Amino acid sequence: MLEGMSRQTSRHCAKPTCDNLAAATLSYHYETASVWVEHLHSEGHPMTHDICLRHADGMVVPQGWTLEDVRYSAPGALPLPQAS
Numbered sequence: 001m002l003e004g005m006s007r008q009t010s011r012h013c014a015k016p017t018c019d020n021l022a023a024a025t026l027s028y029h030y031e032t033a034s035v036w037v038e039h040l041h042s043e044g045h046p047m048t049h050d051i052c053l054r055h056a057d058g059m060v061v062p063q064g065w066t067l068e069d070v071r072y073s074a075p076g077a078l079p080l081p082q083a084s
């Protein structure tokens with residue numbers, strides 16, 4: 001009965017073997033060699049990946065690439081408590 005529903009109602013981390021709920025949206029901008037981590041988009045997109053908070057915070061980008069984590073710098077974004 002749940003076929004086709006879970007994809008719409010809950011999104012999970014795109015990382016293999018990770019089953020956490022998606023908390024951020026990852027996108028690769030090849031023209032600027034940058035990886036963007038944003039608040040989870042309301043809709044999925046073929047060019048973006050949904051990842052969980054743990055993988056978003058632990059994101060490592062390829063050599064020569066820049067990580068642009070805009071989750072905490074975007075206008076109106078509330079800083080989230082982070083375990084240090």
Ligand SMILES: [Zn+2]
Nearest residue numbers: 013018052055
């Ligand atoms: Zn994950």
